[in-house]
Amino acid sequence: xxxxxxxxxxxxxxxxxxxxxxxxxxxxxxxxxxxxxxxxxxxxxxxxxxxxxxxxxxxxxxxxxxxxxxxxxxxxxxxxxxxxxxxxxxxxxxxxxxxxxxxxxxxxxxxxxxxxxxxxxxxxxxxxxxxxxxxxxxxxxxxxxxxxxxxxxxxxxxxxxxxxxxxxxxxxxxxxxxxxxxxxxxxxxxxxxxxxxxxxxxxxxxxxxxxxxxxxxxxxxxxxxxxxxxxxxxxxxxxxxxxxxxxxxxxxxxxxxxxxxxxxxxxxxxxxxxxxxxxxxxxxxxxxxxxxxxxxxxxxxxxxxxxxxxxxxxxxxxxxxxxxxxxxxxxxxxxxxxxxxxxxxxxxxxxxxxxxxxxxxxxxxxxxxxxxxxxxxxxxxxxxxxxxxxxx
Numbered sequence: 001x002x003x004x005x006x007x008x009x010x011x012x013x014x015x016x017x018x019x020x021x022x023x024x025x026x027x028x029x030x031x032x033x034x035x036x037x038x039x040x041x042x043x044x045x046x047x048x049x050x051x052x053x054x055x056x057x058x059x060x061x062x063x064x065x066x067x068x069x070x071x072x073x074x075x076x077x078x079x080x081x082x083x084x085x086x087x088x089x090x091x092x093x094x095x096x097x098x099x100x101x102x103x104x105x106x107x108x109x110x111x112x113x114x115x116x117x118x119x120x121x122x123x124x125x126x127x128x129x130x131x132x133x134x135x136x137x138x139x140x141x142x143x144x145x146x147x148x149x150x151x152x153x154x155x156x157x158x159x160x161x162x163x164x165x166x167x168x169x170x171x172x173x174x175x176x177x178x179x180x181x182x183x184x185x186x187x188x189x190x191x192x193x194x195x196x197x198x199x200x201x202x203x204x205x206x207x208x209x210x211x212x213x214x215x216x217x218x219x220x221x222x223x224x225x226x227x228x229x230x231x232x233x234x235x236x237x238x239x240x241x242x243x244x245x246x247x248x249x250x251x252x253x254x255x256x257x258x259x260x261x262x263x264x265x266x267x268x269x270x271x272x273x274x275x276x277x278x279x280x281x282x283x284x285x286x287x288x289x290x291x292x293x294x295x296x297x298x299x300x301x302x303x304x305x306x307x308x309x310x311x312x313x314x315x316x317x318x319x320x321x322x323x324x325x326x327x328x329x330x331x332x333x334x335x336x337x338x339x340x341x342x343x344x345x346x347x348x349x350x351x352x353x354x355x356x357x358x359x360x361x362x363x364x365x366x367x368x369x370x371x372x373x374x375x376x377x378x379x380x381x382x383x384x385x386x387x388x389x390x391x392x
Contacts, residue, residue: 005335006391008342010067013384016346018063020353021056021377022075029102031082032056036371038364040351045101049373050087051117053079054095058121059377061128066385073128080125080134083118088137092162093144097171098373108161112149113172113185115141119192127199138196145189146208153234154181154215155189175297177239179231183220186212187251194258209262213271216255221274226281243296245286246309249316252279253386256319272323279320283333287313290336291344294357305358308379310345313337315386322390354380 024033024042031053035046060076063069086103087095089110095118097107122138125131148163149156157180158167173179190212197205219236220228228248229238252275259268286293292313294302314334321330344362345354347370356368356375369375 001335002331002391005338006387008338009384009387012342012346013063013381013388014067017353017377017381017384018072020351021059023351024371025075025078026101030086031079031103033371034101034373035369037369038367040349040370047098047106047373048082048086048101048103049098050083050095051097051114052373052376053083053087054114054117054121055376055378057083058117058124059381061121061124062385063381064128065124066388076125076128080122080129080131083121084133084137087118089161094141094163096161105161109167109171110159110161110163111171111185112145112155112157113182113188115145115149116185116189116192119145120188120195123192123195123199135200142193142196142205153236154219155186155212156180157182157185173231175231175240175242177231179239180234181232181236183228183230183232183244183247183251186215186220187247187254190216190258191254194254194261198261206262209258210264210267213255213258213267216251217270217274221278223274223277226277228278241298243285245282245292245295246306246312248278249282249292249309250312251275252282253312253316253319256323276320276323279316279330282313283317283320283330287317287333287337290340292337303360305340305345305360305362307345307354307356307375310337310341311379311383314341314383318387318390353377 021032026033031048033042033044033046034048034052035043057076057079060072060079064072064076086099089096094110095114096105097109097111097114100106119138119141122134126135157169157172159165160167169179172182172184190209193205193209197209222229227243228251230242230244231239233239255271255275259271291305292309294304294306294309314337317330317334321327321334344358347353347355352370355364357366359365
C-alpha cells in the first residue's frame with residue numbers, strides 16, 4: 001500500500017502539479033501569472049503576490065532536488081529572477097506584499113510572514129542551484145526579520161513599507177479579530193529558519209530556532225485543549241476560541257522535522273510529546289469521511305474541506321505513523337485522505353489543478369480561484385515530495 005502511495009504521489013506531481021504551474025510561467029513580464037479563476041481563465045494582468053512567487057520558487061527548487069531532475073531548475077531560476085528584480089525593495093529592504101503584473105510595487109506592506117517565505121524559498125533554491133547570491137539575499141532577510149520583525153516579546157506581524165512603522169495585520173488576521181501576533185507567522189518563520197539551517201548548518205540560526213520552539217511550548221500550545229491557540233494580542237493572550245485543524249496537523253510534522261534538523265535531544269524531548277498530542281487530537285476531532293474538517297470556532301465546526309488542509313493532513317498522519325508504527329490508524333488516515341484528494345479535490349478538467357475547497361458532499365460550490373496569491377503549489381507539491389522522501 002505504501003509503495004503505491006509513493007508511486008501515485010510521484011505521478012501526480014509530475015503529471016498534474018508541475019505541468020499546471022509550468023503553464024503559468026509569464027515569459028513576457030517575468031514570474032508567474034497571479035490569477036486563474038474557477039473557469040480556468042488566466043488574468044495576465046492580475047497582481048502578482050510575492051508570497052505566491054516565493055512559494056513557486058520553493059516548489060520548483062524542491063522538485064529539482066527531490067525528483068533529481070535538473071530540467072526543472074530553469075523554472076525555479078525564472079521565479080528567482082522575478083523575486084530579485086521585482087519583489088525586493090532595494091530602498092527600505094525586504095519584500096513587498098505584492099507587485100503589478102509587470103513587476104512594479106503594488107502593496108508595499110512589509111509582513112514578517114512574507115519575508116519568512118522568501119528565506120524559505122531562497123534557501124531551497126540555493127540547495128538546488130548553488131547560487132551564492134540567492135543565499136546572500138536569504139541571510140539579509142534573516143537579519144532584517146531579527147532586527148526589525150521582533151521585539152522583546154517575540155515576532156511581530158506587519159509594517160509599512162519603511163519596515164519601521166507598524167501596520168494593521170488584516171492580511172494574517174481572520175475570524176473577526178485583529179491580531180498583534182499569530183501562530184501562523186511564527187510557524188513559518190520557524191519553517192524558514194529550519195530550511196536555512198538545514199542547507200547551511202550555520203549556527204546563527206540555532207538560537208532563534210530554539211526560542212521559537214520555546215514559544216510554541218510555552219505560549220502557543222494549550223495543553224488543556226490539546227491544540228494551538230491561533231491569534232494573540234501583544235502579550236500573548238489568545239483572542240478567540242478557535243481550533244485550526246490544518247495548522248495543528250501541519251505544525252505537528254514541521255516541528256518534528258525541526259527537532260530532527262536541530263539534532264538537540266533536550267529540545268526534542270520537550271516538543272515531541274506536544275506534536276504527538278496535536279496530531280492525535282486532530283485525528284480524533286477532525287478526521288471524518290476520509291478527509292479533514294477545516295476548523296472549529298467557538299464550538300461550531302466548519303466542515304469545509306480546504307485543499308491545503310487535506311495536503312497537510314496526509315503528511316501529518318504519515319509522520320505520526322512513522323513515529324508510532326503501532327498506531328496503524330494514522331497510516332490508514334494518510335492513505336484514505338489521499339484517496340479522497342484523488343477522487344474529489346483534484347480538478348479533472350484539462351489545464352486545472354486542485355479545487356480550493358469542497359463542501360461536506362465533496363462539491364466545489366464556492367467556485368474559488370484555481371490560482372491566486374494564496375493558492376499555490378506549496379502545500380500539495382510539498383505533500384508529494386514528503387511522501388516520496390519518506391517512503392523511498
